[in-house]
Amino acid sequence: MSWQWSETIAWLRRPRVVMLSRWVLGGIFVWACADKIAHPEGFARIVAEYRLLPARLVPLFALTLPWVELTAALCMLVGLFRRAAIWLLSLLLLVFLAAISINVVRGLAFSCGCFSVSGGAENPWLLLGRDLLFLLLAAHLLAWDFSRHEKPSRR
Amino acid sequence: MRVFCYNRFMNLPWRLAFRRVGEMALIVAIGGAFGLAANRIAKKPLPLWTPLPDRQEQREPLAQVVKDLPRSSLPTVDCDTLRQLRDDPSTLVLDARLDAAYRQGHIPGAVSLPVVEFFVKFADLRARIAAAGLVIVYCIDPACPDGRSLGDLLQAQGIRKVMLFDGGIEEWRRRGYELAVE
Numbered sequence: 001m002s003w004q005w006s007e008t009i010a011w012l013r014r015p016r017v018v019m020l021s022r023w024v025l026g027g028i029f030v031w032a033c034a035d036k037i038a039h040p041e042g043f044a045r046i047v048a049e050y051r052l053l054p055a056r057l058v059p060l061f062a063l064t065l066p067w068v069e070l071t072a073a074l075c076m077l078v079g080l081f082r083r084a085a086i087w088l089l090s091l092l093l094l095v096f097l098a099a100i101s102i103n104v105v106r107g108l109a110f111s112c113g114c115f116s117v118s119g120g121a122e123n124p125w126l127l128l129g130r131d132l133l134f135l136l137l138a139a140h141l142l143a144w145d146f147s148r149h150e151k152p153s154r155r
Numbered sequence: 156m157r158v159f160c161y162n163r164f165m166n167l168p169w170r171l172a173f174r175r176v177g178e179m180a181l182i183v184a185i186g187g188a189f190g191l192a193a194n195r196i197a198k199k200p201l202p203l204w205t206p207l208p209d210r211q212e213q214r215e216p217l218a219q220v221v222k223d224l225p226r227s228s229l230p231t232v233d234c235d236t237l238r239q240l241r242d243d244p245s246t247l248v249l250d251a252r253l254d255a256a257y258r259q260g261h262i263p264g265a266v267s268l269p270v271v272e273f274f275v276k277f278a279d280l281r282a283r284i285a286a287a288g289l290v291i292v293y294c295i296d297p298a299c300p301d302g303r304s305l306g307d308l309l310q311a312q313g314i315r316k317v318m319l320f321d322g323g324i325e326e327w328r329r330r331g332y333e334l335a336v337e
Contacts (some may be wrong), residue, residue, distance in 0.1 A: 040194065040201050048207055049255065055206030063201060065195050068186030075182055084178030089180075 014048060016107045022076060025137045029073035029089060035116045036066035046113035050099055052127045068092075076141075090138040100124055229306045231321040232291060234330055237262075251305040252294060252324070260334035262293065262327055270301040273308050282316030284314055293320035293327075 011017060041065055043077040047053065058087035070093065076085035100112065104124040112127050194200045232240065240246045241264055248265040250257045257267040266283075269275055277284075284290055290309060294302035304316045328334065 027156055037193070040197070041207075044207055054203050057203065058207060059201045059203055064183075064190040067190035067277060068183050071186035071189065073184050081178040081182060084175050085182060087175055088179045124334040125165075144290070145206065 012140060013144050014144065018141065021137050022145060024052065025089065025134065025141065026077040028134060032115050033066035033069040033073075036051050036062075036113065037070070038097060043086050043113055052099055052102065055082045086138060086141045090142060093131055093135045093138060100127050100131065103129070116140070117132075127132065176244070179186060219297075229303060229319050233320045234320070234322055234326050234332075235290060237293075237320050238332070241290065242288065243288070247284060248288050248289035249284075249290060249292045249305060249309075250324075251292055251299075251301040256295075258337040260324070260328075260336055262324065263333060263335040265293070265335075268305065270305045270308070273305065277308075277312065281312075284309065288316065290314060290317045291320050292317065294323045296323040296325040297321050299323060 005149050007154075025122075040063055043066065044059050047062045048055065048058045072085040072088045076089065096114070114127065114130075176239065177277045191203075194203075205265070237248075241262070243249060248262055249268045250261050250265045251268065252261075253269050253271065254267055257265075261267070266280065268280060292302045292309070293304045294300070294305075302319050302321070306319050309317050324334075
């Protein structure tokens, strides 16, 4: 059994697998922010429906979040501040998970606004499952995506 | 002693953590700046520190449009008749309330067409409404004007066979009939 685990971990550590994870996660975030950037008012209404932020902060949040996602995703893909970008995207995923979970507990039907601002109410459990998968990708990168200069040295 | 403490501090992972936090803050600042710049050059910029206008405030211009419409006759239908007519596949029931209210509970089979979003959503539903043999609209209760407004708007668009369920969702609920939840 331990032999299979080490094989799995060795496979996960392969540079090509890490690169694939990076491109998938980066691509997901670039795709996710496109509609939100194109329709800021629609996204602002969705953020307002979450009822988690003060009303005055909703427009600022709705205007900046998609661009922050885009910037972080591009930074991760081109290798500029890569580790910080991965940490930031992981934090964003945790925030999204928390926001969805709070509204699941409240029993609200809401539109996620994750990939589109025009969708209706979505199954919150599917949303949670999807975000957990993305978080696993991010965890994979956090564990094994180091650039040559950032690799932790063994002392 | 000072050199000792300095060396111990700089060797800790804290330095790396501070660096990461600084880089993350830089990414957030750059992204935020892009977002604000994009809003500034947009055709319809979103006001920054102003809460989004409430749906109630958006209703006022629409109320003017509805007031100017010729008041054609809008027959009403009671709850029992609605239940019978609903079973006919050519009958279409429209909910004039806001989307959030619709999702929390509506007459089974009803389609959401909030009167405040009429000019946005009617285009998508036009074919389905035109194909219906009978359209029944409803709102919250007899005091709510949105059902009648929606009926008048539909008639103005050439949809003749429109009726109003005057009692609204409150009467449906009071009678103990099932509600559909999205």
